[in-house]
Amino acid sequence: MRHIMSPLDLTVEEMDRLMDLAADMEANPKKYAHVCDGLKLATLFYEPSTRTRMSFESAMLNMGGSIIGFHSASSSSATKGESVADTIRVAGCFADICAMRHPKEGAPMVAAEVSPIPVINAGDGGHQHPTQTLADLMTIRTLKGRLDHLTVGICGDLKFGRTVHSLISALVRYTGIRFILISPEELRVPSYVKEEVLNPAGTPYEEVIRLEDAIPKLDILYMTRVQKERFFNEDDYVRMKDFYILDEEKMKLAGPEMYVLHPLPRVNEISVQVDKDPRAAYFKQVHYGMYMREALMYTLLELGEDQ
């Protein structure tokens, strides 16, 4: 039995197979409409995350399975002092696979150690969010036709954004990747990401301050939200949050196939005017994210052989 805690739990080959499978699920939904008949997904969400939860649930429903679970810590047994380890053992009596979201880093790992069913980390604090990365990769591969030889700009809060660190870790495994890291000095990628991920892989990167300077060179622009809750004080937040807003003007500097991604939810870091631009790909990410979660659950449930 296998759990997914980090995007790196999957090899490049496994990721490729997942993307192939997800593409087949998108193209032939009826083929998979009953592969999970009688199976159950437990969505154990210790903090709310509507989009991620609905994505997992939709993916399981697409395969004919059912859903049990909870949406927030207040409706979980955690309020009665139950440990994550006990909760997953209980859920394992009911369900066949689990997606766990938790505000504390490492909680899904604790669950995986004792779980009788496969556990997928659906986000643990500032740590990992592997299925977001799967959605990102699938979107890039579908729109650009490849995952190698790309110049990828990542913009916004690069210090605290877990999706950023996961994406960098996943992309350095492909050849010809080059990053332009766009952020205020205070929110730069942490040094451990440089020392443990970028440098060992030999992936070139540059750090820039202004989004305008980077845009013309990019194949992909990955925007992130400046999360208010990550800031130490209100002043810093107010000062920095509007630095990196993508609007129609900035989009004019970009090439005709520079796709814009964003893990969502966005607040105001991408102007709604950009939504109509054919290069805006952030809702496509949601679409592909569902199919990647479907492919991942299908694989972890070892349903391939039954087909």
Place this chain on the structure above:
Amino acid sequence: MRHIMSPLDLTVEEMDRLMDLAADMEANPKKYAHVCDGLKLATLFYEPSTRTRMSFESAMLNMGGSIIGFHSASSSSATKGESVADTIRVAGCFADICAMRHPKEGAPMVAAEVSPIPVINAGDGGHQHPTQTLADLMTIRTLKGRLDHLTVGICGDLKFGRTVHSLISALVRYTGIRFILISPEELRVPSYVKEEVLNPAGTPYEEVIRLEDAIPKLDILYMTRVQKERFFNEDDYVRMKDFYILDEEKMKLAGPEMYVLHPLPRVNEISVQVDKDPRAAYFKQVHYGMYMREALMYTLLELGEDQ
């Protein structure tokens, strides 16, 4: 693609067809048990409304479909600053149709403007609640055999009650309707309802203070809750809330076929002793409401041709 924001989005003929369809669904549930196989309803409830939500969900389940969504703003992405427009675009990646409840007037309309899937307004603040009106009409038509030539009493909070305004708007389109509006002076129907709805339609109405004076003349008595949260101060609430309580004594003044409706939940405006009276129709409304929502979703999903 079509959205339903107000009961008036449907013509009288469309309403009639919906009621015919709902009656067929009630009579022949098996015929519709799989028409939504593989389809999903998103219940996006930014404020709790158990009855309305369960009604939509049951209606979709009756047709073989599935449910995703959230039950309150605290478990939605709204807490992270996501707009209603973005949330519906995300939900549209997962689901095939959406029922949206929101405390702010007009929010479902904002959603409908960008939504890739049909949106049904499941109540927006004090504004509209079209599926409640569909439930009301279906109940009246089933019990009285017609929607024209009726004297309809509406009692309680006529100022703030959105179900009241929606019902009046829908009924003035039928011939021979006459209203008796029963309320304290402070909670009378707003003047715009008179000037924009009742007078243009030429529908006669009278305003009375005492429920006892109206009851003997009525074919239908529509009771409403005096919602505490609508009052400016506690004193006003305490003074007025018990003015308009329907009990066994008052029911003795009514004709043998004067049915009592109420949008629920009730607090104490209808005595529980009235529940046993065969003229009490408020739980029948819940029953018919489910079938009207089922008929509405079936129609908006354009499933008719597949049959």
Place this chain on the structure above:
Amino acid sequence: MRHIMSPLDLTVEEMDRLMDLAADMEANPKKYAHVCDGLKLATLFYEPSTRTRMSFESAMLNMGGSIIGFHSASSSSATKGESVADTIRVAGCFADICAMRHPKEGAPMVAAEVSPIPVINAGDGGHQHPTQTLADLMTIRTLKGRLDHLTVGICGDLKFGRTVHSLISALVRYTGIRFILISPEELRVPSYVKEEVLNPAGTPYEEVIRLEDAIPKLDILYMTRVQKERFFNEDDYVRMKDFYILDEEKMKLAGPEMYVLHPLPRVNEISVQVDKDPRAAYFKQVHYGMYMREALMYTLLELGEDQ
């Protein structure tokens, strides 16, 4: 139509039949995979109880049915002043059977009196929790092969624990049962349990203070949580909570077939080291609880004749 409010609503013969049915459901899941197609369970949970709710929901999903409902009072119509009686009448328009959890003793009984569908008490305050007792009995019968001629130790908070009182009431109906009641003096079984349950049945029992003294004599050890919220003050809680912790050392005093049960959630009253002991049966209880709920709903829905 029948409701289940207390474990004693079922005769010993009915309990035996339920356990036989549950065992068949566990052994032959496919036989029951569609017996509830088109049916709905309403889980009306006025206070959160993830484990019990997920157990009921899984049981209904195992039979092909669907779920509607709410997870806490804040997302119910109770916040708008709706009575339990009205809520069950509304739910009865949508669903075919109901599991109700409520913080107030007797609330499910109030619901049952007016309900158009079978109501199962899923826990009402400190009062009853019949499906927990069904899970307990099924676990004991499966592991020990019998429900008679057993020495049963019950340890922890015997004063406030509703599962303890329910279990005692159920077990005194079998022959050859003997209890050892292990608790601090302050948390002993209430006198009404002795006078109304144990003594009339002629069931022998002794009360002891130290878990070590009891363990060697036991066939079953039923551990319970010392619920912080039941204590009058923090000092009492702190002083007593660690008195009755089961660990590897104490397990060495027990016989090779002394199974340990616990209604869960546990906090620290059973050391996690005991989890690996083959005599630890508390997660098996969760497993059997699901099948007992499945058997109970199947029976209350009178599906037996359709087979």
